[in-house]
Amino acid sequence: MELFILRHGETSKRLSRSGGLDRPLTYTGTADIKNIANSIKKLRIKIDLIVTSPISSCKETGEIINDMFEKRIPIIFCNDLKPEGEILDFYNKISKYEDRSSILIVGHEPYLSSMINDIISNNDTDRNYNKNHNNNNIILKKAGLSRIKITSTVPKFKGELRWLLTPRILKQIK
Numbered sequence: 001m002e003l004f005i006l007r008h009g010e011t012s013k014r015l016s017r018s019g020g021l022d023r024p025l026t027y028t029g030t031a032d033i034k035n036i037a038n039s040i041k042k043l044r045i046k047i048d049l050i051v052t053s054p055i056s057s058c059k060e061t062g063e064i065i066n067d068m069f070e071k072r073i074p075i076i077f078c079n080d081l082k083p084e085g086e087i088l089d090f091y092n093k094i095s096k097y098e099d100r101s102s103i104l105i106v107g108h109e110p111y112l113s114s115m116i117n118d119i120i121s122n123n124d125t126d127r128n129y130n131k132n133h134n135n136n137n138i139i140l141k142k143a144g145l146s147r148i149k150i151t152s153t154v155p156k157f158k159g160e161l162r163w164l165l166t167p168r169i170l171k172q173i174k
Helices: 026-041 058-066 087-095 111-120 166-172
Strands: 002-007 049-052 076-077 104-109 143-152 157-165
Touching: 002 111, 026 058, 026 166, 049 058, 058 076, 058 104, 087 111, 104 111, 111 143, 111 157, 157 166
Parallel strands: 002 104, 049 076, 049 104
Antiparallel strands: 002 143, 143 157
16 A cells, blocks of 8 residues: 655635634645646556545645546545544554555644654654654655555554655656
């Protein structure tokens, strides 16, 4: 299984009407994600499933990608991808889709960088899942995309980093 991990695009700086962080993409954020979606298509990446946080910026990002693929990709909204979500629960849910060859995950920081670091870590000891603990070596920029080849889901989710692309590199793909 291949995981493609995409951070949502730029969001409004203002709090949402409810006072929370559920903010939509800005015009620039939408344009960036459209460019990224186009690059994903040009790279001939096949996506079998989109799993996204239910927060607006991620939902919009997933829908833009799906539009580029003519709405043929199933989208699943997963509460465990919210910033306060449980990464172990997310791994359990995503491992149920082992029959899919490639899954696009859309989420937030620092959750996604922690996930990437966790999956590619060679550390077999118990992992530190404290979301506030930031010893990440990899940082995923807004609209950044990584590719991980999953090598094992049992007993722990493990994989190999294939690439990590910044938005600037993705936009240059012609």
